[in-house]
Amino acid sequence: MSENRPTPDKAATEGAAPGRKLIAVLFGLTAVVTLMLCAFALPSIHSGPDHxxxxxxxxxxxxxxxxxxxxxxxxxxxxxxxxxxxxxxxxxxxxxxxxxxxxxxxxxxxxxxxxxxxxxxxxxxxxxxxxxxxxxxxxxxLAPFTEDDPRGAGFGAAGLPLVFGGMIPAMVLTRLFPGHPGLRMRLAGSVLFSLLAGAAVAALLQFGTGTLAGNYWLTSLGLSLGMAALSMTFIGLEALVGFAGLGAGAAVMMLLGNPLSGLGSGPYWLPDGWALVGQILPPGAAGSLLRANSYFDGTGALAPALTLAAWVALGLVLMLLADRRGRRTGAPVEPSQAQPTPATA
Incomplete structure (x- = not known):
């Protein structure tokens, strides 16, 4: 009986596949790094007072x-x-x-x-x-930063924790509770994590570094709303579109939301038009809400709070659509729950 051996052409094609994959990955990663540099550098280079x-x-x-x-x-x-x-x-x-x-x-x-x-x-x-x-x-x-942090350095550093506070729980909960059966657990986990993380971050910034002032509970709830807006949107995107949706949402928040948030400089220091984009996205809205609650006794908090509530609603809508689709198609059986097929002689 002759053995099934790959033809020379097929062997060459299979050998070239890893090389092409490596080249595609290298170019893709280079593009991502370049985009990150543009997203963080361009607003700083072209920033200045604008109206x-x-x-x-x-x-x-x-x-x-x-x-x-x-x-x-x-x-x-x-x-x-x-x-x-x-x-x-x-x-x-x-x-x-x-x-x-x-x-x-x-x-x-x-x-x-x-x-x-x-x-x-x-x-x-x-x-x-x-x-x-x-x-x-x-x-x-009339409205200074605190004596412990007179330059507001801790406030400006809160941008990345806000983004990661929404992205990381979405990734972890998606892995722990995958598929349609775990959707409600992911939703509950997102809400509970946002409340706990918001309280912890507010405590660190207010009682640890002395960056924040104002009512602690109001500040922590504002931070929780910002994290929930991010994590619930990410979870909804993943539930409806898949991992590509989660990746796209994370890229937008990292490459646009964080550098355009205006946490360190204030929104009036961004290029013309970009300030509005930054305030519409959750990181910028969460920063404005935190600024209003901490230094201005809530003055100016309504607009960013409504913006974050709209993102939370968007995440809920995405999850509802995914849940209805899962009910129509039937939830797939997880590999760990599948029964082994009995071997036959």
Whole structure:
């Protein structure tokens, strides 16, 4: 009896297959690394103040003259009748800061915790104006970072934990409870993990590093909502599309959501148009919610909270669609549950 041996052409094809696979993997990984560099580097290179809302006040002539001098593409200026109106607008987050002009003196009113980079640019602008007019300058900080973390370094570092806090549990729960039978367990696990992780991260940032202020429970719930928005969306994508859906969602949040979140700089420091994209995605919305709850007593928290709730709803809808499809087609039997076929002679 002759043995079945591969023909030379077939053997050559099988030998070349691993080489082609290796080349495809190398080019794919190179593309991913390049995209990551572009996503993190380009916003930093092209960042700067863009239509930053600021207020000015003082004598009618001085305030109007100052508002006309400020570049309309950089600053979005509003003239207020007095200092009380200006400070109220800053505390209500209508503007990020303001300049009060009087005879021989310039007063700067800032809220560094709301937009650190834009506030720094505004302070530099005020110093330049004071030098030009040979006037004294006084700075009044209305919403500072905490004394333990005056630069907000811990706040800016919260971006990656937020993303990974949604991505990693989705991957682990999908592996532990796969298929349609495990969908509800994945949903329950996502909610419970988000609550626990939100409380832990808030405790570390508030009581450990002293980065956050405000009501601890409100802050922790905001962080939990951000993690739930990410993890439930990832789980819903995986349940409906498969692992490719989870990978695509993770790539979007890593390559776009994290660098465009504005956690370290504030949203007004991002390139034109990208700030809005960053605030629509969960990392940016979670950062804005955390900023509002921690430094502004909840002022400005409604919009990011509704954005995160919409992402949670999207994840639930995706899971519901996957659940209905699984009920129609019937849940597949897991390999570990399959009965062995009896051997026959």
């Amino acid at each position: 930053v809302p600021v207020g000015v006040t003082g004598s009618q002539g001085a305030a109007d003259q100052l508002s006309q001098r400020l570049d309309s593409g950089t600053w979005d200026v509003t003239v207020y009748p007095d200092i009380e109106s200006l400070t109220s607008a800053i505390e209500d987050r209508d503007v990020i800061g303001g300049i009060a002009v009087s005879s021989g003196k310039i007063d700067m009113y800032t809220a560094a915790a709301g937009a650190p980079s834009a506030t720094s640019a505004l302070t530099t602008l005020g110093s330049t104006l004071a030098d030009q007019q040979q006037a004294e300058i006084h700075t009044h900080e």
